[in-house]
Amino acid sequence: MTEAVRAVLEEVARDAPEVLDELVTAEWAQRYGRPVRLCSQPGHPAARQEQVGNDARELLQRLDARFPGGAPAQAKVLRTILVQHVLVDAKGRFRPRTMRDGRPPSRIQIESPYETEARWTRRGDTRWTGYLAHVTETCDDKRINVITDVATAVSSADSQALPGIHARLRRLRLLPDRHLVDGGYTSVAGLDAAARLHRVTLIGPLPPSTTPQHHPAAPPRSTTPQHRANDGFGRENFIIGFDQREVTCPNGQVSANWQDLPVAEPTKVAVRFDARQCGRCPERAKCTPGPFRSLYFPTHRLHELQTKNRADQQDADWRRLYGRHSGAEGTIEEVADGHRGHRCRYRGLAKTHVQHVPTALAINVERLSLQEPDDGSYRPRPQDSRQSPPQ
Ligand code: SF4
Numbered sequence: 001m002t003e004a005v006r007a008v009l010e011e012v013a014r015d016a017p018e019v020l021d022e023l024v025t026a027e028w029a030q031r032y033g034r035p036v037r038l039c040s041q042p043g044h045p046a047a048r049q050e051q052v053g054n055d056a057r058e059l060l061q062r063l064d065a066r067f068p069g070g071a072p073a074q075a076k077v078l079r080t081i082l083v084q085h086v087l088v089d090a091k092g093r094f095r096p097r098t099m100r101d102g103r104p105p106s107r108i109q110i111e112s113p114y115e116t117e118a119r120w121t122r123r124g125d126t127r128w129t130g131y132l133a134h135v136t137e138t139c140d141d142k143r144i145n146v147i148t149d150v151a152t153a154v155s156s157a158d159s160q161a162l163p164g165i166h167a168r169l170r171r172l173r174l175l176p177d178r179h180l181v182d183g184g185y186t187s188v189a190g191l192d193a194a195a196r197l198h199r200v201t202l203i204g205p206l207p208p209s210t211t212p213q214h215h216p217a218a219p220p221r222s223t224t225p226q227h228r229a230n231d232g233f234g235r236e237n238f239i240i241g242f243d244q245r246e247v248t249c250p251n252g253q254v255s256a257n258w259q260d261l262p263v264a265e266p267t268k269v270a271v272r273f274d275a276r277q278c279g280r281c282p283e284r285a286k287c288t289p290g291p292f293r294s295l296y297f298p299t300h301r302l303h304e305l306q307t308k309n310r311a312d313q314q315d316a317d318w319r320r321l322y323g324r325h326s327g328a329e330g331t332i333e334e335v336a337d338g339h340r341g342h343r344c345r346y347r348g349l350a351k352t353h354v355q356h357v358p359t360a361l362a363i364n365v366e367r368l369s370l371q372e373p374d375d376g377s378y379r380p381r382p383q384d385s386r387q388s389p390p391q
Contacts, residue, residue, distance in 0.1 A: 001085055002052050004078040006032040007113035008059060011074040019066050023058065031055070046095070049086065053094025056082060077113045084109050107155050117349045119155035123184075131352050133341060134161040135360065136169070137331055139180065139324045144371045147331070147360040148174045152353035158184035166198045178203050180325040188298050188306045189267045203322055206309050232286045235297055242300040246271075249293070253277040260299065267302060271295050334363055 063071045086094045106120045111129045118130045136149040169175045178201045186204040194200040239248040247255040256274045260266035275291040312318045335341040339359045344352050
């Protein structure tokens, strides 16, 4: 927030300096006169927040009075950051917005007033504010592998990048028959869409089954607290009758309804066992913390695809094929470290993409320049001739 106030002051000092008369004092200059560098545990954070919040409020009130038709651009950004990051309590004091207060999702939350499109992102243990680069390359054993697509995106699920990647590769007639992707890009709906729309077989691990994990080292994945505690009913404990459009629970109750979601192009089914059925159930503690149990699962076609994919993952050939995907990690290193891809030279999503494309081209040129002609005619120029041209 301090940076956002500073950005407004810079803009107003340039375009309408009279607004700052009798407002900006020596203390303001101390607070906002240079780039903010906070350590991980700044002193007096609550007092600092309170002070900056009051400054921001006063500044915005002045700007509203001076520009009744619409505040300057940075003032709008400051207002958005205030709404997204802080709350005003009953006594008019500013305090940081917590998860309990309902923070906006990271895909819409502004992190910097100077780079409003950048978003906070997390992949595994790595966290950053900025953009994502999705790189696609060939993986032929006998040829030099080249990058065929690079996509730049803001914080979002990796799987959301796939439709765009496939559409661009299709336009360039570069669509592969099989596309190896890591687990972040796979979803059963994505597998189905790639096969139906582009005839591309996605090869990648689907998330594991939500069956209770009986091995103590296995990571629990489930949708209910009981299931996460490894002592409850997961989806696999229910018998799904796709033809009858009904589900039978472990207590022998048959689901009360069956709903395809979304209605236009269903990808999953929702069923519910109502409070009348669950109220008398002796197993309820193992099944649901509430008065009823809901269950979500893929539609019949997607369910079969999911089952097949999980079975394929156990196959040695599938694992060997998927093993080729490990080369992608080297390419990511090449982009991020070899070509400083983790630092943007420009601001904004569009310009960041302008950086990513030549980076991918440079990598391709580097790789192809190492390839020797098949006929053995390659003769590297002697070192001497580079220094002094022949007479
Ligand atoms: S709580 Fe409801 S859904 Fe769960 S086993 Fe009992 S009757 Fe079936």
